[in-house]
Amino acid sequence: xxFVSTVHAIRYVGAEPVFADIEQDTMNIDVHDIQRKITxxxxxxxxxxxxxxxxxxxxxxxxxxYDGLYVIEDAAHACGARYKGKKIGSGNNLTCFSFHxxxxxxxxxxxxxxxxxxxxxxxxxxxxxxxxxxxxNDINAAIGLVQLAKLxxxxxxxxxxxxxxxxxxxxxKWLELPHEKPYAESSWHLYxxxxxxxxxxxxxxxxxxxxxxxxxxxxxxxxxxxxYRNIKASVPIANDIWKRILTLPLYPDMTDxxxxxxxxxxxxxxx
Numbered sequence: 001x002x003f004v005s006t007v008h009a010i011r012y013v014g015a016e017p018v019f020a021d022i023e024q025d026t027m028n029i030d031v032h033d034i035q036r037k038i039t040x041x042x043x044x045x046x047x048x049x050x051x052x053x054x055x056x057x058x059x060x061x062x063x064x065x066y067d068g069l070y071v072i073e074d075a076a077h078a079c080g081a082r083y084k085g086k087k088i089g090s091g092n093n094l095t096c097f098s099f100h101x102x103x104x105x106x107x108x109x110x111x112x113x114x115x116x117x118x119x120x121x122x123x124x125x126x127x128x129x130x131x132x133x134x135x136x137n138d139i140n141a142a143i144g145l146v147q148l149a150k151l152x153x154x155x156x157x158x159x160x161x162x163x164x165x166x167x168x169x170x171x172x173k174w175l176e177l178p179h180e181k182p183y184a185e186s187s188w189h190l191y192x193x194x195x196x197x198x199x200x201x202x203x204x205x206x207x208x209x210x211x212x213x214x215x216x217x218x219x220x221x222x223x224x225x226x227x228y229r230n231i232k233a234s235v236p237i238a239n240d241i242w243k244r245i246l247t248l249p250l251y252p253d254m255t256d257x258x259x260x261x262x263x264x265x266x267x268x269x270x271x
Contacts, residue, residue, distance in 0.1 A: 001027050001238050002048040006074050007222045015043065019223050019233040026181065027192070027241060028055040035063055044070040049078035049088060051218070052104070052187030053180065057083050057091065072096065076111070077189035079104045080155040084183050089114040099144060104158070104187050105151050107144035110136070157252040158188035161259060165191055165248065168263040174200070174271050190218055191250040198243035200271045205246065211265045216247040 001022050010017045021033040027050045034045060045064055047055045057073075064071045075081070076098035078088045089095040095114045099107035113124050125133040135141065147154075166177050176194035180186050195201040201217075208215050221242050223233035249262060 001050060001219055001221055001242065002074065003076070003219060004222055004225055004228075006046060006048060007228065010046070016041075017222075017228070017231065018042070019221075019231065019235055019238075021235040021237045022050075022241065024237055024241070025179070026050060026053050026055075027245075028053060029060075030237070031056060031059045031063060033235075034060070038063075038067055038069070042067065042069060044072055046072045046074060048074040048076075049081060051178070051190035051192055052077040052081050053178075054078060054081050054083040054088055054184045054186070056181070056183065057093075058183075061091075061093070070094070076100075076103065078187050080151050081187035082185040085185075088187075092116060094120065099140070099147075104155060104189055105144065105147045107140040107147070110140055154252045155187050157254075158250060159186075161250050161252075161254050162186075162188045162191050164256070164259050165250075165263065168259070169193070169266065172267065175266070188250065191248045192218065192245050193248060194241065194244045195246065196244065196271065201244050201246050203271070204266070204269050207269045208262075208265060211261070213262055213265060214249060217242070217245060218247050 007017045018037055020037055021030050022028060023030050029047050045060060047057075047060055049055055055073075061071055063069075071093045073088065073093050073095040075088050075095050079097050081088045083091075089097065097103075097105070097112045097114070099105060099110045099112065101108060113120075115121055115124070122133070129136060162178075166179075169175055169177060174196055178192055195204060205215050205217075219242065221233075221235065221238045222228050223231055223235065223238075224242075248266075249258070
């Protein structure tokens with residue numbers, strides 16, 4: 001359950017992706033399903049911190065260590081998120097961030113990789129920009145430095161909006177709201193709700209659209225994308241959930257009036 005580029009990275013190096021299922025509540029990768037699908041051919045585990053909510057990294061790292069596997073964290077959604085009080089990207093794993101225009105921290109484009117190994121550091125610096133290892137593009141860097149200084153404030157605004165949604169929508173019995181696990185502090189890149197079925201979800205999308213409110217679906221699972229349909233995937237939870245999920249508007253400049261409009265329109269929807 002991720003943007004297709006996560007899996008493209010596997011294909012680019014000639015490896016074969018194996019799809020694990022997701023947790024029902026967080027939609028993060030399921031540790032138990034990872035364990036079931038590890039074979040002697042497995043080299044690495046790529047985890048996605050979906051919507052900015054950290055995966056259960058202690059269990060994943062323990063599993064990887066037992067089988068001698070690398071762990072790579074896709075933190076495109078999770079800039080500023082914390083796992084058990086520690087920032088995502090501050091651990092031992094290679095962690096990949098996105099600085100795309102809509103992300104919590106943006107340089108306009110590009111991204112970053114965190115590591116704690118000098119060889120990786122040198123290698124990645126040489127790879128990122130045609131062998132030039134001293135600096136990145138100055139324009140993107142200037143934007144990123146300003147955004148970095150604002151990251152905590154912007155993430156707190158996202159958290160406020162998420163909390164306001166949750167408080168305002170909690171009485172709608174047909175709507176399942178997101179929540180944080182005790183070990184997680186989400187960056188709230190996305191606010192995703194779940195409806196009873198696809199018909200109800202698609203109806204709400206149209207209902208919101210009629211009131212000039214844009215929504216989204218994150219994501220069509222990768223194994224259903226045309227270029228990956230040839231890979232067998234036993235992922236019943238992902239197959240069910242993607243038909244029911246809906247992403248509501250969430251961005252730091254949302255006003256209380258904007259939030260109230262979304263809530264009021266959703267509250268008037270009839271299943």
